[in-house]
Amino acid sequence: MQIKFNHVFFTYNADSPFKVEALKDINLELSENNITAIVGRTGSGKSTLTELINKLLTPTSGEVHINNLVNAPKVKIKGKAIKEFRKEIGFLFQFSENQLFEDTVLKDVMFGVQSFYPKNKNPEALAKQALTLVGLDESFYNRSPFDLSGGEKKKVAIAGVLAYQPKLLILDEPTAGLDVKGKKEIMDLFKKIHESGVAIILVTHDMDVVLDYADKMIIIDDGQIQKIGAPKDILQEDVEKYNLETPNIYQVIHLLKANGKNISSNVNDIPSLIKELKHHG
Amino acid sequence: MDKYILGKYVPYNTIIHRLDPRMKILGMIMLVVSVFLSYGSWTTMFVLSGINAASIFTLMLISKVRLRDLLYQLRSLWILILLLMIINIFVPPVGSIHVIAESGNFKLYAESFLQSGKIILRLLEMFGIAMILTASTTPQELTYGFSFFMRPLKKIKFPAEEVAMTVSIALRFIPTLLEETNRIYKAQSSRGIDFKKGNIKEKFKGIIALIIPLFVSSLSMSDDLAFALEARGYNPKANRTQYRQLHWKVNDTIAIILVILYMSMFITFTAMNFDFMKQSFPFIW
Numbered sequence: 001m002q003i004k005f006n007h008v009f010f011t012y013n014a015d016s017p018f019k020v021e022a023l024k025d026i027n028l029e030l031s032e033n034n035i036t037a038i039v040g041r042t043g044s045g046k047s048t049l050t051e052l053i054n055k056l057l058t059p060t061s062g063e064v065h066i067n068n069l070v071n072a073p074k075v076k077i078k079g080k081a082i083k084e085f086r087k088e089i090g091f092l093f094q095f096s097e098n099q100l101f102e103d104t105v106l107k108d109v110m111f112g113v114q115s116f117y118p119k120n121k122n123p124e125a126l127a128k129q130a131l132t133l134v135g136l137d138e139s140f141y142n143r144s145p146f147d148l149s150g151g152e153k154k155k156v157a158i159a160g161v162l163a164y165q166p167k168l169l170i171l172d173e174p175t176a177g178l179d180v181k182g183k184k185e186i187m188d189l190f191k192k193i194h195e196s197g198v199a200i201i202l203v204t205h206d207m208d209v210v211l212d213y214a215d216k217m218i219i220i221d222d223g224q225i226q227k228i229g230a231p232k233d234i235l236q237e238d239v240e241k242y243n244l245e246t247p248n249i250y251q252v253i254h255l256l257k258a259n260g261k262n263i264s265s266n267v268n269d270i271p272s273l274i275k276e277l278k279h280h281g
Numbered sequence: 282m283d284k285y286i287l288g289k290y291v292p293y294n295t296i297i298h299r300l301d302p303r304m305k306i307l308g309m310i311m312l313v314v315s316v317f318l319s320y321g322s323w324t325t326m327f328v329l330s331g332i333n334a335a336s337i338f339t340l341m342l343i344s345k346v347r348l349r350d351l352l353y354q355l356r357s358l359w360i361l362i363l364l365l366m367i368i369n370i371f372v373p374p375v376g377s378i379h380v381i382a383e384s385g386n387f388k389l390y391a392e393s394f395l396q397s398g399k400i401i402l403r404l405l406e407m408f409g410i411a412m413i414l415t416a417s418t419t420p421q422e423l424t425y426g427f428s429f430f431m432r433p434l435k436k437i438k439f440p441a442e443e444v445a446m447t448v449s450i451a452l453r454f455i456p457t458l459l460e461e462t463n464r465i466y467k468a469q470s471s472r473g474i475d476f477k478k479g480n481i482k483e484k485f486k487g488i489i490a491l492i493i494p495l496f497v498s499s500l501s502m503s504d505d506l507a508f509a510l511e512a513r514g515y516n517p518k519a520n521r522t523q524y525r526q527l528h529w530k531v532n533d534t535i536a537i538i539l540v541i542l543y544m545s546m547f548i549t550f551t552a553m554n555f556d557f558m559k560q561s562f563p564f565i566w
């Protein structure tokens with residue numbers, strides 16, 4: 001997908017005492033087919049940025065180009081056209097476990113397929129395929145989504161997004177509230193989906209996830225883009241001034257360096273760190 | 282949420298914002314009384330209603346409530362206005378004499394339109410008053426104010442404290458629930474529901490997809506809240522003190538006297554059945 005931000009400003013509640021300038025002059029291109037992480041402190045404008053891509057919000061000024069569509073003030077887009085491009089985008093919200101509403105898991109997962117492709121004869125097959133992908137077997141199909149645990153609900157929500165086979169996935173804090181094992185499972189799943197040709201935009205606070213999975217990262221602070229680049233370059237520098245945590249591996253490396261060990265800057269994960277340490281003896 | 286909703290507090294720091302909530306509640310009740318009094322003739326009625334409208338508009342200016350927001354709130358009332366017109370045309374107010382048009386047995390009275398105009402004007406004024414109160418007073422203050430007036434009811438075993446607590450929790454959760462609605466709305470729109478356009482079936486489905494998750498999450502929120510209250514040892518029967526004390530200041534006294542004078546003036550007009558057309562100042566100011 002071709003996504004281009006052109007001098008985009010976004011202000012919540014303009015013209016009132018609740019005015020908040022969420023984005024200020026954003027210029028950005030997100031067209032590569034990779035995993036892009038958008039990070040920044042709470043309230044920095046990350047979520048606003050992603051919601052502009054899906055036309056859930058309209059910029060206060062400036063333009064967002066999504067494929068052939070222009071999301072800008074005073075540009076009217078027909079409902080049909082919005083739907084036409086929204087089905088290319090899978091948007092997984094934070095607290096996505098709260099969006100379930102059907103009486104069975106299978107029906108809820110089918111819902112997206114049915115509303116985007118009303119002519120599809122077999123939405124059930126797509127739904128089952130998506131459920132298998134997230135690791136929920138047949139025993140879940142006819143259960144009520146409200147009886148599931150938090151992690152399982154999240155998986156159902158993810159399946160609901162994957163079922164209509166979008167070309168771009170926007171994930172807002174997909175790992176929030178999951179345990180270590182669940183986090184790894186879900187991120188590995190997204191990686192697998194990415195390898196099948198789906199671009200991913202990931203909003204997160206977890207720098208370990210960014211380092212392990214993202215190809216590119218964008219730091220947003222105070223509504224402006226502060227840094228764009230490869231996670232292994234950016235995260236080795238001081239990111240704590242943006243209220244971000246240095247990934248565990250770099251914390252260890254910084255400590256080792258402070259204690260006189262010489263470690264090359266190519267070390268980004270535990271196996272290579274062990275190798276490096278063995279090498280130096 | 283881009284637009285103001287009726288009853289939303291707007292954090293300015295005006296004279297009206299700084300008044301005591303008890304004064305504001307009393308004052309607003311008195312203003313509503315002045316608005317709903319009836320007078321001798323149509324001319325008098327409209328002149329006095331005009332004076333009311335001007336006073337309320339002045340209060341709106343002082344408390345920075347915008348007329349635009351008031352009208353925006355009432356935009357959906359046009360159906361009511363139309364209905365009012367129709368009812369008043371077919372059932373003219375008692376004592377209608379001015380016939381505009383006639384066709385067979387049916388007579389169109391001027392009073393029908395005057396009556397509709399009167400009701401709409403009063404409605405506008407009343408909404409204006411309510412908006413001034415809620416825009417200039419935080420929900421917390423309002424609850425304290427109301428619970429103050431409910432205190433005497435405790436003598437007859439009325440659970441004043443519990444009601445105040447319930448009301449303040451309900452008010453507190455309005456913005457939270459709006460936020461939640463907004464979030465679910467966005468989630469379901471990106472799953473392919475077109476809430477704005479789309480056919481009736483789709484809209485119906487959309488409403489279900491919005492209401493059920495909202496219900497579920499508000500139930501779980503209230504569960505959490507109940508646990509949090511219990512964990513802190515909340516006892517509804519206990520005699521509680523308040524963190525924020527209300528202080529009656531000189532400004533409040535001045536304001537309440539002004540409002541009482543204002544209301545008395547209108548009550549006098551009504552009591553005298555005062556009519557601008559017939560009388561020429563029969564009383565001494």
